[in-house]
Amino acid sequence: MYIKKILLIIALLGILGLAGFSFYIYKVIFDANTAFNEETVEIYVPTGATYTDVKEKLAPLLKDGEKFDLIAQKKGYTGNVKAGRFILKRGMSNNDIINTLRSTNAPVWVTFNNQERLENLAGRVAQQIEADSLSLLRVMQDSAFLQENNFRERNALSMYIPNKYQFFWNTSAEEFRQRMKTEYDRFWNQERQKKAKEIGLTPHEVMVLASIVQKETAKVDERPKVAGVYMNRIQKGWRLEADPTVIYALKDVNQNFDTIIKRVLYKDLKIDSPYNTYLYRHLPPGPITMPDITSIDAVLDYEDHDYFYFVADVQNFGYHKFAKTLSQHNANKREYVRWINQQRINR
Template identity: 55%
Template structure:
């Protein structure tokens, strides 16, 4: 009898040990076998999360069992970084805590709010429709002194750290904070010294942006346009003509060359017909273009023409006669390239 008791006891201990080991492995055994990033939508349920995890874990059953034990039934959206070797307990704790990892969101040179919305929707959970609706929200625009035309200037091109599940409204509001931070006392004082407000600086910066392929030339070009403004000359900037054409005929209109007939297009943005700056920016300027306007090069140039000797740069001139010589060379060259429109 005594031997039987010993044998049963050993058997029970062994079974208990095996059961304990089994559950220990389910909870603390390696779960993540491949490093990766998991994107959980705000509307996802536990089944959606499981499908997202499947390529990275070795046992869906273990994950679901531990998740159930820990009452993880209401997923929190976000982007989560999975590290190889994480156990099931760590994995569930990470997702349950909502301790997501921020992402880097970048954008630049988007010519319209629609293009900006498309660019951002490829980087965060919010779709382009919800983004464009938030960008054009009439109440928001009115409260912050923007219009649909000027609102693009609120989005300063840069790299921003955000959570992947940032909503459209939260993204827009964050950009407003960044815009206000960008326009610090130093930049505001420089604008004041030029006799310009923020809208006007952005309008000129958008022209400088489109006129220059090389950032180091931007202060020169900004100085040229400021010379024209001070002298009450029309800016005569081809990008404003292109903008006017696209406003009239559609954003998909392809324009490789501005023709003389284009210079007469009736638009407040056409700086050949109108003296002064266009009503708003004509595209998204980057920081270097904005700062080029705020810190322009000082010179006596009033004319410029694309250079055919130094591609990507311009030939600058102080007199119309000198400019006309440069222009003839350029027009001859562009015709030789077969560019008609």
């Protein structure tokens, strides 16, 4: 009888011990283990990161790193680290955190516009995804890829349509480039290709002309009218004589794209560059900036009118005065020159 009581006590103690241990494990797995006050925090895990790297990033965010480490080992996360951007919520348990790091790579929105060169674009994109600017620029300038897809380095910027795109943060440079090629093909659908053909331009030429329109006016509602001026000149076989192309030519010749040029001088019109549309009749070899969709569609749906000239309207800033004849234009131009001289803008 005495032995039975001892065995019973031992059994009860075992059950209590097991229950206590189970309760401890339950708390380790499911109790909140975050140490931040914000609603959410982001953690970026680079490609090739180890579990040690992740622990270092998590250390200031956790109440108890050892308990997290225990569950991470039990769940096999220590040998299966995934790269990406992960969002942790205040009050998450170790189980929640590990599940998030294993399977909930949160995408980022990537935006870009108004980039003048591939170098600028690569720098802008590198601020938003894991790939660095050098690797992005390398694949953007890759001659084999460009040739295969009917691009040259001078017009490769055309392939990147400004918009807002969703990517995983750990997207590689090659993956980014391929996605942009897919978006370019999607943008240049049958309808837009048909419109380009109807106005006698290739998609590449549309992008170049759209970049000039983009630089000429920031007013979206004026862009089809400006595009109409240039289409009239093209159809007449005239030189485009677009000041923004001269500005780009100056920057390109001097290899200084940080230069701010507010006024084009007569001597600038003689600069020998394929981008100088005062000197050469053809379109520049590539876009002088990254045209946005409104500028591209402004060219494809340009306004049909009889204007051949325009100059900045000093009475309605941001817009332009349009003229059908050179004499009308010269009168408008004199008004603009008087104003710009009054502002003492020499360059």
